[in-house]
Amino acid sequence: MLPYRKPTKGRDYWVFDDALPDVDAVRERCLAKDDWVEGYPYTSETWPGLRAMPGLEPGELAVIERLVKQATGAKELWVQQAPGGGTLNHNCVQVVGEGESEPRPHTDSRALCRYAAVLYLNPNVPKDCGTAFYRQSLPGGRLGGNIVQAPHNNLVEALGTRFVPGNHFEDDVRVPHKYNRLLLYNANLVHSATGYHGKTLEEKRMTAVFFWMA
Numbered sequence: 001m002l003p004y005r006k007p008t009k010g011r012d013y014w015v016f017d018d019a020l021p022d023v024d025a026v027r028e029r030c031l032a033k034d035d036w037v038e039g040y041p042y043t044s045e046t047w048p049g050l051r052a053m054p055g056l057e058p059g060e061l062a063v064i065e066r067l068v069k070q071a072t073g074a075k076e077l078w079v080q081q082a083p084g085g086g087t088l089n090h091n092c093v094q095v096v097g098e099g100e101s102e103p104r105p106h107t108d109s110r111a112l113c114r115y116a117a118v119l120y121l122n123p124n125v126p127k128d129c130g131t132a133f134y135r136q137s138l139p140g141g142r143l144g145g146n147i148v149q150a151p152h153n154n155l156v157e158a159l160g161t162r163f164v165p166g167n168h169f170e171d172d173v174r175v176p177h178k179y180n181r182l183l184l185y186n187a188n189l190v191h192s193a194t195g196y197h198g199k200t201l202e203e204k205r206m207t208a209v210f211f212w213m214a
Contacts, residue, residue: 002145002158002190007133007173012186014071015175019119019182020060026208027121030055030093031201041100049096050201055119055208056091064210068115068184074214080112088112090211093121096196097204103194105134105169108187111153113211116187121206122198123179129195129205130177133185134169146172146190155190177205187211 007013020026033052039045056064065077079090108116118131136144152158174194175183185191198204 001138002136003147003149004135004143004145005147007146007185007189012189013133013173013175014184016067016071016182016184017178018180019067020056020063020180023121023180026056026060027123027206030095030121030206033093036095048101048196049094049204051089051095052093053089054091055093061091064117064119064182065212067182068117068212071184072115072214074115074212077115077212077214079211080213082112088211089209091208093206093208095201095204095206096193097198097200098196101193101196103132103171103192105155105190105192107148107155107158107190108211109154110148110150110188112213113187114214115184115212117182117184117210117212119182119208119210120177120179121208122204124203125177125179125197125205126195127176127178129193129197130175131183131191132171132174132194134190134192135172136190137168137170143170148188148190 036050036052039047039049082088135146138144148155148158156162196205
């Protein structure tokens with residue numbers, strides 16, 4: 001069973017509305033991209049929808065990182081290189097539509113990031129397509145924890161299996177979808193998108209995601 005700490009705003013997660021001064025320009029630039037990489041259901045990849053990098057330009061990313069530093073007190077943020085020289089999907093735009101995925105509670109790797117964030121980039125997506133923090137749902141109606149701690153780096157290591165049914169978790173705290181909202185959180189908390197929307201590129205849930213060490 002994982003340890004539990006109630007996700008608390010201002011300690012475990014932070015919400016910034018109107019995060020970017022010109023978010024409409026960011027959205028238009030993303031809609032005009034022609035270098036999307038396809039995931040499920042278009043290819044055999046396990047991750048859903050479409051992805052493209054980079055999402056934000058340097059000046060826009062600097063605005064986001066100032067917010068992160070102010071909230072967390074971090075003096076420095078950096079992007080950790082993945083094992084084997086790979087890169088994280090940091091500053092990555094993700095577009096996922098209705099039927100392309102479902103909530104998948106997980107944690108981000110403690111070895112690769114301390115903080116993660118999602119920026120919502122579609123003004124017409126329902127509120128219930130935001131993000132939730134989850135905790136374990138155990139036999140007999142008992143509730144378990146929500147945090148991955150050392151010596152484990154992620155949920156797979158902590159639970160000892162790659163196949164964790166989604167119904168083994170229930171949502172604990174929800175943060176609704178809102179255009180130009182930045183949700184920042186401790187990356188070792190169990191979390192997931194709560195829903196997806198739309199059939200076309202313009203309609204689908206569009207977000208930019210970020211992963212930092214500090």
